[in-house]
Amino acid sequence: MSETIPALRIDIVSDIVCPWCVVGYRQLAEALKQTHTAHEIHWHPFELNPDMPTEGQNLREHIMEKYGSSQQESDASRIRITEAGAEVGFEFNFTDDTRMHNTFKAHQLLHWAADYGLKHELKQALFAAHFTDNRNISDEEVLADIAEDVGLNREQALAVLADQRYAEVVRTAEQQMQQQGIQSVPAVIFNQRHLVSGAQGAENFKSILNQLAAMK
Template sequence: MKNSESQQQPLKIDIISDISCPWCVVGYRQLAEALEKSNTAYEIHWHPFELNPDMPAEGKNLREHSAKKHGRNNQEIQASRDRMTAAGSEIGFKFNFNEDTRVHNTFNMHQLIYWADQYSLANNLEQALFAAYFTDNRNLSDKSVLADIAAEVGLDRTEALTVLEDQRFAQEVRESEQRARKQGIQSVPTVIFNDQHMVSGAQGVENYTNILQQLANMSD
């Protein structure tokens, strides 16, 4: 994704993210708003991270998964969902959590994003998958649904399905995940500016704006 309004050297932004991470979509939307406000020229590159690499192919109920993984009771889970929903509302993203919301294995999604990058559609697909996951509650454990979403952003559906069936980019995704671990990245979202400055977590529009200003001052 590129913004070419400015003639300055684009700011290189690497985002390590997982589709199943609600704060990843919130953080991206906050960053995007800050980039728009500051009229910063930029290019974004998405990189895979799996919060639940051992998730079964069929996925699990999100509430049950959260209770077991994080030791949360129903009240704590609901409070967390309310915080996410409020944070999403502030940046124009709708979370639709319900009793049937599921958490999915995201490895196939990362393969599709890697493939989509060859057509400069990685960011489009990333955003479509966030919406499919958190807003529309689509069954992202189903390869045919993933292929449908790829087609919705302009990719070839048949090829998307083939990419998933033959696990074409499995090795590349695994290697990218290993690079992230070697960099010490243990949580997402993690944003790296110009290969040097690493920021973790959803920082908020104001903080991202300040970061962008500091980076601009450094480049002057």
């Protein structure tokens, strides 16, 4: 009787407003597909801008202020990100009006969605809402609409956001990741032991997956 190989546990620490988190996940997904790796993905919260006000900030202004980038450098970065997205089948739609938003409420909604087995679907929908559709993912009505689109109850979503029932849980989860030394995203942890940072590319992820398979 053949021994059943356990699914590879993959913990992904990311923020919805992190473009390389989208690209990195899609690269990993392609590598998992090509290597036929049985896996289970667990998403964890991280806030790139926990102090971002509710109204958000123009993205170009934010990047220039936070990183000291010039407009030319910001534009060049957008081109690189858009091209990387296209390579993995994701559309980045940057405009002069694209805004950076606070994601604390969105992370609370994601935590709630896990109870219904829809956390992964909601995560992908939030990525698309922010980067492709330029929707305000700090707005509770918008978040409730997105939740409904993936099969969650809209009124329950609004209630979760209104009473902040998962606020402390999310804060604790974020702190735990920081205590483990994670200061940037995406951060991918394989089998709770092997940490890989950044969007590595599908080929590099394939190599990592093959190395992990050989260690079993």
